[in-house]
Amino acid sequence: MESVASMKNGCKMLWRFRLRRLMAVLLLVAIGGALCPAVYAEEMDTPPQIQDYLDEPGMSAEEFSSVTLSELLAGVWKTVSGEFLAPFRLLGQIGALLLLASAALTFAPSEGWRQCIELIAVAGCFLLSADGILELVSQVSAAISDWRLYLAGFLPIFAGVMVSCGQSAGALVCTGLFFSMASLSAQLICGVAMPLVRVYLALNSAAGISGVPPLQEATQGLTRCVRSLLRGISIGFAAVLGLQNTLAAQSDNLAMRAGGAVLSSSIPVVGAAAQDALASVLAGLRVVKGSLGFAAIAVLAAAFLPLFARCLVMRLVLAAGGLLAKAFGLSRSGAVLEGAAEGAGLCLSFLVFFFMLVVLSTALMIATGTGGFFG
Amino acid sequence: MSAAQIGAVAGVAIVTVVLAVLLRPYSPVYALLASLAGTVVLLAWMLPYAAQALEWLDTFSVYLRQEEFICLIRAAGIALVAQTAQDLCKDAGMTAMGAKVELAGRCMILLSALPMLQQVVDVWSRLLQ
Numbered sequence: 001m002e003s004v005a006s007m008k009n010g011c012k013m014l015w016r017f018r019l020r021r022l023m024a025v026l027l028l029v030a031i032g033g034a035l036c037p038a039v040y041a042e043e044m045d046t047p048p049q050i051q052d053y054l055d056e057p058g059m060s061a062e063e064f065s066s067v068t069l070s071e072l073l074a075g076v077w078k079t080v081s082g083e084f085l086a087p088f089r090l091l092g093q094i095g096a097l098l099l100l101a102s103a104a105l106t107f108a109p110s111e112g113w114r115q116c117i118e119l120i121a122v123a124g125c126f127l128l129s130a131d132g133i134l135e136l137v138s139q140v141s142a143a144i145s146d147w148r149l150y151l152a153g154f155l156p157i158f159a160g161v162m163v164s165c166g167q168s169a170g171a172l173v174c175t176g177l178f179f180s181m182a183s184l185s186a187q188l189i190c191g192v193a194m195p196l197v198r199v200y201l202a203l204n205s206a207a208g209i210s211g212v213p214p215l216q217e218a219t220q221g222l223t224r225c226v227r228s229l230l231r232g233i234s235i236g237f238a239a240v241l242g243l244q245n246t247l248a249a250q251s252d253n254l255a256m257r258a259g260g261a262v263l264s265s266s267i268p269v270v271g272a273a274a275q276d277a278l279a280s281v282l283a284g285l286r287v288v289k290g291s292l293g294f295a296a297i298a299v300l301a302a303a304f305l306p307l308f309a310r311c312l313v314m315r316l317v318l319a320a321g322g323l324l325a326k327a328f329g330l331s332r333s334g335a336v337l338e339g340a341a342e343g344a345g346l347c348l349s350f351l352v353f354f355f356m357l358v359v360l361s362t363a364l365m366i367a368t369g370t371g372g373f374f375g
Numbered sequence: 376m377s378a379a380q381i382g383a384v385a386g387v388a389i390v391t392v393v394l395a396v397l398l399r400p401y402s403p404v405y406a407l408l409a410s411l412a413g414t415v416v417l418l419a420w421m422l423p424y425a426a427q428a429l430e431w432l433d434t435f436s437v438y439l440r441q442e443e444f445i446c447l448i449r450a451a452g453i454a455l456v457a458q459t460a461q462d463l464c465k466d467a468g469m470t471a472m473g474a475k476v477e478l479a480g481r482c483m484i485l486l487s488a489l490p491m492l493q494q495v496v497d498v499w500s501r502l503l504q
Contacts, residue, residue: 092438093438093439095438096435096436096438096439097438097439097443097447099432099435100432100435100436100439100443100444100447100448101447103428103432103451104447104448104450104451104454105451107425107451107452107454107455108451108454108455108458110454110458112477112481113454113457113458113480116450116454116481116484116485117447117450117451117454117484119488120443120446120447120450120484120488120491121447123488123491123492123494123495124439124443124446124447124491126495126498127443127491127494127495127498130498130502134498134501134502198502198503199502199503201502202499202502202503205495205498205499206499209492209495
């Protein structure tokens with residue numbers, strides 16, 4: 001009996017040993033499967049758009065330090081002249097067309113013939129402004145898409161730095177709430193708003209060429225729709241900005257204070273010194289965080305400013321063309337040019353909105369948690 | 376253009392009108408012919424001055440595409456000739472003929488603007504893609 005019982009115990013122990021060995025093997029396989037992608041991470045291709053940012057920094061530190069003041073000013077002038085000369089050339093072309101049209105109208109004083117000649121003037125004004133405004137809409141859409149892609153590469157790095165600064169909730173909000181809002185805004189702008197702006201431009205020119213009042217009312221209604229969309233996205237952004245501050249700052253501050261109290265009280269003798277040392281380290285990391293955030297803002301600003309200037313100048317030029325047309329007595333041509341100016345203004349609004357969304361949110365993330373560690 | 380030249384234009388116009396009014400009770404055909412002759416004389420006299428204006432306007436054509444410049448000048452010429460013919464028909468009491476001349480002029484202006492309108496449609500298709 002005792003031998004049978006001992007045999008049974010031996011079998012049970014052997015079974016348990018085999019089961020434990022099997023569980024250990026399964027655990028090792030699971031860990032290996034989880035680590036394999038990390039092992040081969042260097043061999044996996046990064047998205048080409050992000051890889052472009054990593055491979056082409058634009059200018060190295062040595063190159064930048066060797067640039068003289070005259071070369072810098074020449075480069076700035078070249079950029080500015082390229083941005084401003086083309087729109088003013090367009091204004092000259094519009095002025096020449098309007099002058100020709102008003103001269104042609106003097107040969108046809110009758111109202112019926114005036115409409116025929118003004119039809120040609122309206123078509124000419126639209127064709128002159130179409131290339132510039134089409135290019136502007138495409139550039140704004142492309143810029144917003146590029147900035148969204150830039151954020152996709154930048155935010156994980158920034159979130160990592162925030163975690164090292166002890167702002168875990170802030171990092172979560174950064175990669176979750178802010179990136180979601182930025183992505184949603186970019187998709188709404190590129191997928192809904194910009195096509196609506198194109199439809200608006202087409203409707204505006206059709207209304208000017210045909211002179212049909214319902215088309216003009218439809219054009220105004222479409223402008224109101226686009227402005228309402230921008231207003232809605234702005235309200236959403238403001239709400240997210242407030243949530244970001246509330247969710248991230250308060251919980252991180254509470255966690256930091258609790259951690260500091262535990263650290264200083266749990267470690268005898270050197271607890272306070274350890275707390276001070278960690279505070280110094282975290283202060284340095286916050287400097288890194290701030291520098292990284294401001295570098296991101298600077299990169300976006302460098303891409304934003306030329307496009308902003310281009311949109312602004314195009315809007316001013318087209319508005320001036322509209323005023324000139326009305327001064328020459330060509331009201332329909334003036335309406336088409338003013339509509340094109342409104343389209344440029346809408347592009348400008350969306351561009352500024354997205355830029356401010358990114359800058360304000362980044363500045364808020366830089367500013368949160370800088371009130372001092374444990375204090 | 377000096378005051379004497381515009382005075383000459385006014386003089387020719389007034390003489391033509393008086394002649395047409397005098398001839399109308401006796402022979403409406405000759406009254407119409409007198410009106411037509413006065414119109415042709417004034418147009419022929421005005422053409423060199425219009426050519427000078429067109430030469431000056433041509434200096435601005437470098438800022439535009441040639442197509443737009445030609446289209447505008449052609450439309451103005453068609454409008455001028457059609458308006459003149461329409462007025463002569465109305466003077467002769469042929470309102471229906473005058474309306475057809477106006478219709479023909481509008482169609483010709485539209486035809487000359489067709490290439491530009493085709494480009495407008497092409498831009499619309501690019502906008503709405």
